Amino acid sequence: MTTDLVSIELRKAERSRIAEVDFNNLPFGKHFCDHMFVADFVDGQWQNLQVVPFSDFTFSPALSSLHYGQSIFEGMKAYKNEAGQVQLFRPLENWKRMNESARRMCMATIPEEVFMGGLEALMRIDADWVPNTPDSSLYIRPFLFGTDTYLGVAPSKTYRFCIFTCPVGAYYTKPPKLKVETEYIRSAPGGVGYAKCAGNYAGSMYPTLLAQQEGYDQLMWTDAVEHKYIEESGTMNIMFVINGKLVTPATSDSILKGVTRDSIVQVVRSWGIEVEERKVSIQEVIDGIENGNLTEAFGAGTAVVVSPYSLIGYQGKDYMLPEVAQDNSLATRIYNYLSDLRTGKIEDTFGWMHKI
Template sequence: MTTDLVSIELRKAGRSRIEEVDFNNLPFGKHFSDHMFVADFADGHWQNLQVVPFSDFTLSPALSSLHYGQSIFEGMKAYKNEEGEVLMFRPLENWKRMNESAKRMCMATIPEEIFMGGLEALLRVDADWVPNTPDSSLYIRPYMFGTDTFLGVAPSKTYRFCIFTCPVGAYYTKPPKLKVETDYIRSAPGGVGYAKCAGNYAGSMYPTLLAQQAGYDQLMWTDATEHKYIEESGTMNIMFVINGKLVTPATSDSILKGVTRDSIIQVVRSWGIDVEERKVSIQEVIAGIEDGSLTEAFGAGTAVVVSPYSLIGYEGKDYMLNEVPKESSLANRIFNFLNDLRTGRSEDSFGWMHKIV
């Protein structure tokens, strides 16, 4: 890793706000740490690399990304081990995926040394913000947007890259209820479903709101062509345990390639459990719930980690998922494994953890 090749200016906050936060009661995404990393792309290269106090940006009303949507982001987490050291989980995978999103959205890519150098510098100065209370972590939000001021559908020539962080607790406090979406779509073949761009999430909000008004927490998106095959949920990839196998929709250009998803697949295979990455029809899922061959359904993602579902609503009927005892639940076994790995309580046999020094 080449983070020592970049020079980053540090301007520390005059006063920390950390005493204002109750670390035993952390909502998701409400409290922000003292500092942020900022870099600008102009004249063909990245410049003005700084860690500065968390504060507002001053933006032009003609900012191109506000009009034409050149905005991408990532989601990551940092943890503390028993020695108080700060650990990150597979950060290079997020860097690679962010650059895949940037290429699809016709934006500047970010060199590894700038992404990792900014991340490490920020986490060093705000290390005290990484919580060590149960089910908590420091959520990390790298994002980038076009900064040209013009009206015209064309890629921006300048960009701002920023990383800020926030201490968080659990994303869901209880197993979510999912509604299978068969009218609206999240993405389509040839589109930007695999990119982590802002517009994907904006387009999902209205159908999600309709589902929430009907008593559900999230949507289970289906394919854009037939509404027959399951793709993903609003905040997570989707996994099932069917006949003792872990089954998950294969990724494509309409499904986000989740880092947590990939990690779970590798872990479960290392345990000798069969994994199938393939098309999964909603009819297969409903039939599996009814005949008992589907024993678990859960989401996987950075924010939720592993989140079992309580029910799946489809065509006006709710299908309850059996509560599997924790001691025999694959979802719970995965969650405990990843939690112990990320907090340094178990050996890092996969080489996934990155220590901030």
């Protein structure tokens, strides 16, 4: 099989597992498709590009990424339009961000033809796995990790790049409850907060667990210096509607540059709604809830698309967010627009959809 500038070997699974999946009941990240794309970086070049049956890897206990953390990933989705065609949402943005992460983590970057060639080949062979039921999609997980077998704090010279996929339904079944985190940090200036590296997520698990034991679902991360300014929310960027404007923390080296976040900013501006990308203090948010100027708060990310929040816990007190009629909320309008765009129900005026 040849995909543009790269040659990809294809080895099909002997038996498909698709009949074992109930597409009307899709838990997030539990069912994996029949195939995966794999490529290796050896001797300074990408080689062994293959689409193979989804299966385990076998590695040495001395695998460098297990010890020194050179591991990054992306999250993206595929959809079916009304004609049954498979479409990807802004895949080149994920490719660009993955290479930003790779450079920060001192890893080999991935050429566009390898990333997109492997992705397209995988989508073609597993196209039947892309769901078309409401609120469902095919989640795509590209990831890259060091494969040297050497114990020494130095960048790996070899890497493996893999893409696998899984059909998914809604990430949250109800609006999450947030706790403002003022002790632990997710990232700091000069660090790796803007990279999608595995360690960022590992470091967030313990404080998240503590919050869940208090009855919250996720954290609202604050800056590492003063714990005064809002950065992210759990695994999402965060947005507010304050005085009729969409307000969101400006991206930085401690905040992930979300593809969904960027898409929402562009869409909302095209509707003539003012958007402010700036520092947002937790006190501004609490004051906005109390005086009624803040009317919505929601997360934005690939997994959830848009997820309204129900309350924010801060310094031992819970602040209930306004209950906005679903049809009137900006979050619902954004969600419906992006859903219709991805499934081909409206014109793609931004040129974001990539057809397979």
